[in-house]
Amino acid sequence: MPIASATIEANVKEAVMNEDMIQHYRGILEGVGENPGREGLVDTPKRAAKAMQYLCQGYDQTVEQVVNGALFESDNDEMVIVRDIELYSMCEHHMLPFIGKAHVAYTPTGKVLGLSKVARIVDMFARRLQIQENMTKQIADAIMQVTNAAGVAVVIEAQHMCMMMRGCEKQNSVMTTSVMLGGFRDSYNTRQEFLQLIRGR
Structure with missing residues (x-):
């Protein structure tokens, strides 16, 4: 697969995953009794999804790549x-x-x-x-x-x-x-x- 195509595919996959995670975090906020639409929480699902992806970035790495x-x-x-x-x-x-x-x-x-x-x-x-x-x-x-x-x-x-x-x-x-x-x-x-x-x- 050409590098450009692989990059586009990876970006699309990441965008879909981000949106899925954002929706899940929105559901979690509702599940604990919060209103995800209020001012302080409007961007929280997006921030939480981004943070979780960072905290779990090791799944996308191999020892060979790291070394x-x-x-x-x-x-x-x-x-x-x-x-x-x-x-x-x-x-x-x-x-x-x-x-x-x-x-x-x-x-x-x-x-x-x-x-x-x-x-x-x-x-x-x-x-x-x-x-x-x-x-x-x-x-x-x-x-x-x-x-x-x-x-x-x-x-x-x-x-x-x-x-x-x-x-x-x-x-x-x-x-x-x-x-x-x-x-x-x-x-x-x-x-x-x-x-x-x-x-x-």
Whole structure:
């Protein structure tokens, strides 16, 4: 398909999806007892639809697109860590935000990943409806797939609005998840080195 035709088709599809989402948000406002026609809410369905598309843009991305060839030859075989990567995601159960940080490490075997690409991979999986446990594994698997590393470690710490704003309403709770692959799973010393380095903030 020619590029121009593909672009037009994508724009038409997006416009239809936008309109569908706008109508659904209008229905939600009516469902909670509001008047979507009043001044403060006239543009709310459109804004909410646009925001939701942004928050879920990870569905339209692939690891290959995000990395975009930024994999470089290196003779370094020591641990590489990118810590304190801010993330914002949406709980798939209640569609409420959870907010936190990811710490990612890998042990190269001849290739290193462009620094920003680690954060972009985190964002790609965060910008979807998620549970933290699955997202942690998806990030680890993607880093392993791209780098063919000797080991990968991912730790995510996050606060969940679905637990803070509703339900048990625990304001100070933090959920921590981890996935260790390869050398990080097999070697206690490697795992401990990683955990000590991310704790030394």
